[in-house]
Amino acid sequence: MRRPSEVDVGFFPTPLHPLPRLSAFLGGPELWVKRDDHTGLATGGNKTRKLRFLLAEARAQGADVLITGGAIQSNHARQTAAAAAQLGWECHLVLRGTPPDIPTGNVLLDYLFGAHVHWVTTREAMHARMEALADELRRAGRRPYLIPYGGANALGTVAYALAVEELRAQSEGRPFDALVVASSSGSTQAGLVAGVRVFAYPTEVVGISVDEPQNVLVPRIARLIQGVSDVLDVPITVALDEIVVEDRFIGEGYARVGTLEREAIRLLARLEGLLLDPVYTARAFGGLVQLIREGRWRRGQRVLFWHTGGIPALWAFLPELVEALR
Numbered sequence: 001m002r003r004p005s006e007v008d009v010g011f012f013p014t015p016l017h018p019l020p021r022l023s024a025f026l027g028g029p030e031l032w033v034k035r036d037d038h039t040g041l042a043t044g045g046n047k048t049r050k051l052r053f054l055l056a057e058a059r060a061q062g063a064d065v066l067i068t069g070g071a072i073q074s075n076h077a078r079q080t081a082a083a084a085a086q087l088g089w090e091c092h093l094v095l096r097g098t099p100p101d102i103p104t105g106n107v108l109l110d111y112l113f114g115a116h117v118h119w120v121t122t123r124e125a126m127h128a129r130m131e132a133l134a135d136e137l138r139r140a141g142r143r144p145y146l147i148p149y150g151g152a153n154a155l156g157t158v159a160y161a162l163a164v165e166e167l168r169a170q171s172e173g174r175p176f177d178a179l180v181v182a183s184s185s186g187s188t189q190a191g192l193v194a195g196v197r198v199f200a201y202p203t204e205v206v207g208i209s210v211d212e213p214q215n216v217l218v219p220r221i222a223r224l225i226q227g228v229s230d231v232l233d234v235p236i237t238v239a240l241d242e243i244v245v246e247d248r249f250i251g252e253g254y255a256r257v258g259t260l261e262r263e264a265i266r267l268l269a270r271l272e273g274l275l276l277d278p279v280y281t282a283r284a285f286g287g288l289v290q291l292i293r294e295g296r297w298r299r300g301q302r303v304l305f306w307h308t309g310g311i312p313a314l315w316a317f318l319p320e321l322v323e324a325l326r
């Protein structure tokens with residue numbers, strides 16, 4: 001296996017622990033959580049693992065400026081801005097949305113880390129602006145490194161394949177029956193699916209789609225797995241029907257907080273003192289609760305929720321969340 005190099009940002013291994021009160025309440029499988037909401041870089045999240053590899057490539061290319069993009073409350077953008085501050089690099093973020101009068105959640109942190117924030121209104125404009133910024137900076141004699149949306153290329157995805165090795169060491173010869181994770185670009189899920197093959201960790205990986213239908217996400221995950229295979233130089237074969245994506249929990253769409261998300265946030269907060277973010281992990285955990293209620297796993301099995309972070313976004317969704325306090 002060919003392991004790409006890493007930059008040492010964030011805190012690893014992340015903790016792994018059981019959720020006994022929640023498991024008893026639901027009366028199904030034993031639930032555990034992998035705390036990638038504690039990866040560092042201003043609370044953490046799944047992008048920190050990916051950035052470790054992407055930043056190493058940037059450094060090897062002699063980069064001195066980072067450019068990336070995302071939705072207005074992008075956790076990826078915030079973790080990139082924090083990493084850039086830590087490494088002493090300039091950072092440009094192209095965010096999709098309307099500039100807020102008072103920055104909240106991740107946007108507040110982006111500015112606090114000194115990132116240059118550029119506002120656009122569409123996904124196409126975001127990609128075009130990122131490219132244009134890279135050109136401008138190159139003409140000015142700088143060396144920009146462009147991080148793709150969500151860090152979701154083959155190199156970023158490798159991070160989650162290697163995270164399975166970390167999990168294997170932590171789960172002491174007793175693999176979990178299933179790993180459940182929020183899936184948006186599909187990169188985290190693709191990494192985990194690749195990782196369970198590479199490290200012969202016998203489990204099922206279930207992605208709960210946050211925004212894309214299964215027929216879009218599954219082929220994308222398959223392409224990313226192929227990318228991991230190429231980067232690591234290890235053959236990985238996964239058939240399309242072995243990639244499990246649940247797309248029943250998308251509700252009213254991306255970043256639309258509904259009853260499912262509010263109930264999941266309240267449940268974990270009240271029973272385990274643990275936070276979920278409103279956009280990704282609350283939807284994924286709400287989906288997991290629903291699957292448990294449908295009897296997808298039985299008592300005696302062990303299911304791991306891979307927490308992917310996003311906590312700062314809680315403070316950008318206050319009106320939608322107030323109901324969860326009741």
Ligand SMILES: Cc1ncc(COP(=O)(O)O)c(C=O)c1O
Nearest residue numbers: 075184185186188280308309310
């Ligand atoms: C908190 C959180 N969870 C999950 C995801 C989804 O990860 P991926 O794009 O790798 O599917 C993201 C990415 O935007 C995120 O910020």
